[in-house]
Amino acid sequence: MKFVIQRDNLVQSVGDVMKAVTSRTTIPILTGIKITANDEGVTLTGSDSDISIESFIPKEEEGNEIVEVFETGGIVLQAKFFSEIVKKLPMDTVEIEVQNHLQTVIRSGKAEFNLNGLDPEEYPHLPQIEEGNAFKVPTDLLKTMVRQTVFAVSTSETRPILTGVNWKVENGELSCIATDSHRLAMRKAPLENDNGNEYNIVIPGKSLTELSKILDDNSEPVEIVITDNQVLFKAKHLLFFSRLLEGNYPDTSRLIPNESKTELVLATKEFLQAIDRASLLAREGRNNVVKLSTVENGVIEISSNTPEIGKVIEQVQSQSNEGEELKISFSAKYMMDALKALEGTEIHIDFTGAMRPFVIKPLHDDSILQLILPVRTY
Amino acid sequence: MKFVIQRDNLVQSVGDVMKAVTSRTTIPILTGIKITANDEGVTLTGSDSDISIESFIPKEEEGNEIVEVFETGGIVLQAKFFSEIVKKLPMDTVEIEVQNHLQTVIRSGKAEFNLNGLDPEEYPHLPQIEEGNAFKVPTDLLKTMVRQTVFAVSTSETRPILTGVNWKVENGELSCIATDSHRLAMRKAPLENDNGNEYNIVIPGKSLTELSKILDDNSEPVEIVITDNQVLFKAKHLLFFSRLLEGNYPDTSRLIPNESKTELVLATKEFLQAIDRASLLAREGRNNVVKLSTVENGVIEISSNTPEIGKVIEQVQSQSNEGEELKISFSAKYMMDALKALEGTEIHIDFTGAMRPFVIKPLHDDSILQLILPVRTY
Secondary structure, eight states: EEEEEEHHHOOOOHHHHHTTTSOOSSGGGGGGEEEEOSSSSEEEEEESSSEEEEEEEESSTTTEEEEEEEOOOEEEHHHHHHHHHTTTOSSSSSEEHHHHHHGGEEETTEEEEEOOBBBGGSOOOOOOOTTTTTHHHHHHHHHHHHHHHGGOOOOSSSSSGGGGGEEEETTTTEEEEOOOSSSEEEEEOTTTTOOOOOOEEEEEEEHHHHHHSSSSSSSOOOEEEEEEEEEEEEEETTTEEEEEEOOOOOOOOSSSSSOOOOEEEEEHHHHHHHHHHHHTSSSSTTEEEEEEEEEEEEEEEEEEEEETTTTEEEEEOSSSEESOOOOOEHHHHHHHHHHHHSSSSSSEEEOOOOTSSSSETTTTTTTTEEEEOOOOOO | OOOEEEHHHHHHHHHHHTTTTOOSSSSSGGGEEEEEEEEEEEEEEEESEEEEEEEEEESSTEEEEOEEEEEEEEEEEEHHHHHHHHHHHSSSEEEEOOGGGGGEEEEEEEEEEEEEOOOOGOOOOOOOOOOOOEEEEEHHHHHHHHHGGGGGOOOOOOGGGGGGGEEEEEEEEEEEEEEEESSSEEEEOOTTTOSSSOOEEEEEEHHHHHHHSOOOOOOEEEEEEEEESSSEEEETTTEEEEOOOOOOOOOGGGSSOOOSSEEEEEHHHHHHHHHHHHHHTTTSSSTTTTEEEEOOOTTEEEEETTTTTTTEEEEEEOOOEEOOOOOOEEEEEHHHHHHHHOOOOOOOOOEETTOEEEEEEETTSEEEEEEOOOOOOO
């Protein structure tokens, strides 16, 4: 294998596939990046066996030559060293050549690196996925849907299925649901090119977080292909494979209350900042818990109290406050996570009593919902 | 005590004194910030008993009222909570009032914090320093001198004196020297207002690092007052006290060779980047060691080799190369630290053989010097 490549394109692609590479793997060859060159261009692959990422660098793009391939072939190079080397090369172009015994020379200007490579034949094959049944989601919408749900997955392995996000495609709509059993986040969006297929899968939260980091912010469609145990996201020059979590995701629909006894409308930012302040003195005590009480004339009071340090109390004017009086305690962290995930300047909170889960939504928008279980403090 | 203060000024001052506060102290009251208000303004103090910082906020500055004091007095508040609270207050002004039993109320807009305070009488007194014998150094020069030397202090407590920087005032000149016994950094500067006093002290490296962070980038003079066991840096509205290290600093003058057998002149940036690249494959092996060899026609070769990973070799064209041929090995990290500390686009290196310390200076500038001991690799 021998090719000359624009360094900036190589650095970008290496950065992308590195997101899948971990040094904590039991399969030594996965600490490497696979590089293959053919007549179309150069392909890089990184994998930790849960996530696999393939980035393609075409021979030319928009009339500019990016790669010149002199000899096709492949090699696997230690990811940690290769990624640092390409970042620090002195010139705009890089020559990469595999010599005898997998010895690989990386040349740029007067700098010459010799790296011991590994046999690309020994690199695991990526899953073969039939591409017939793809559906498409615009990149920016996909990233938003991930951001609005993935924070709510469980970080505990007690119930592994809860470390993933439940994706359902049904009636031309994609819904994403995550819960750690203390709070739940849900976001729905209609599919523009519904192909009539129905899916119900659970994607590891970590995979979605890494996917979000790699995708550019644009409105180009990402093709999504789902099989029994894999999901493939296809963006421009990029393939992102993730394994799926096995098992049945709990039915969360019955958790979401249909009625409400106290309804609040609040300015999102003002409410978020008041919660943030109250949490400062709640951090040490009972698991970061703050209290919300309705007062009168639409005023609510946010407070917390850690006797050994001090207490804080703040009044917030709601835009509307209907129904029963209420005193309720909840995790400030869960509330802040939920408020940050919502879009819109005003939110609507539906309470059904101090011991029941409550629902936060943007005003006049049913596509997203955040649910939080209160904390018993009396 | 009761005063109303501009939040931005309070945040800035709290940030400054926080640099001295540590949660790992055996004296509980030092986890707090002392706040005192008198007719001139408000003073904040933080200390870890090695470093003490006092920041003064005047009643008014440039015609703008910053503090209005309603009642003089003092309090000590938990630094960790107080500093987070002031950053997150909702309005531009803050009211702080000490009530009964050291209970302190912090009010801003509709947010009200109650913190349990501590008795300010129990806060340790800062050192009393006679201000007769100050000398002055412009702030930006002081920060540069610290930056160019402090990185070379020892991080090991085997010889505690080497964890400090040796400051000497002699013949109207300030010299700063740091060494960890593998490398040495020295910077000199003439004093503009020499008062004839001579000093020879050792200031903890950590103190100088924190001092640098607090000082603004300007050319205002910092007054420096030295006593038997303390040094005081006085900047505008800021007092920075540090204890001195006890013991005699080794005489480093005999370490610096007077002659040279091989002399190189190199472009600083090009040389630094070549060392940086060579260090990529040196990191795993023998303590980050790279090799420098003179070739011919003024070319030098930078290389490193870690058999299990690979090797790197790079040629650099020197601007001048006089004297004997040379092959020498040294720590890439020490070389990069030294090159980053030097100012100027070209450097001069004087070698006196592969086993002897060598000296790096900017071309045509004797006010700064970096010395590195080579590593034996043959």
